[in-house]
Amino acid sequence: MRFMCMVKMDEANPQGEAPPELYQAMAEYDREGRLNGTLIDSQGLLPSAAGAIVSLADGKIKAIDGPFAEAKELVGGYAVIDVHSRGEAVELGRRLMQIHVDHWPGWEGHVEIRQLAEF
Template identity: 50%
Template sequence: MMMVKADERGAPPSPELMAEMSEFIAETRRAGVLLDTAGLAPMAMGTRIRAAGGELTVTDGPFAEAKEVVGGFAIVKASTKEEAVELGRRFMQVHTRVLGGAYTGECEIRQMFGPDDA
């Protein structure tokens, strides 16, 4: 899974970024490596459920302590870690090409485990 993180402002993507991302999404779907992808609603619309000391606390966003926000995700099928990293690198290149040098963001790549992996 690739998770795209940005600072807490989490501005909506520009039309230019959406157009470039649409091309990248189409290409990776055709190649069979993109299984699913989506953007996430702004943090202000989110809710957190925290478990601590045997109690649950529900808090609606925005969350004052947030330093970075997961703005979207992609589930990819990669044969190796190197292949997954290359997909993440290309994904972030789209962002820097469209948004320029002022863009600050991060793509975190994590392997997913399913019931058969236990």
């Protein structure tokens, strides 16, 4: 079963720069997942100022450059995992949040876990 895990946070709530220890712990978490075959892909995302939103409403397509002031939560990073169950995916999400607890005191956010449709 494959899942998309999206780490979300409030970009408007400044939480400072991520500490180097967080990056080191994340690298180990990723390395472990790649070695045991559960991690397919993962990346952090740049702030919304480096992005754009393309939308369709009332038959009109428009593009808006970031930053996205109207967005409350933004995806800061993602992972695609391949696990045996939803419970295993949730446990990996818990471990990811624990890394933030351990290495970035005061950080607030969550990981949304969604199963990929496989046809």
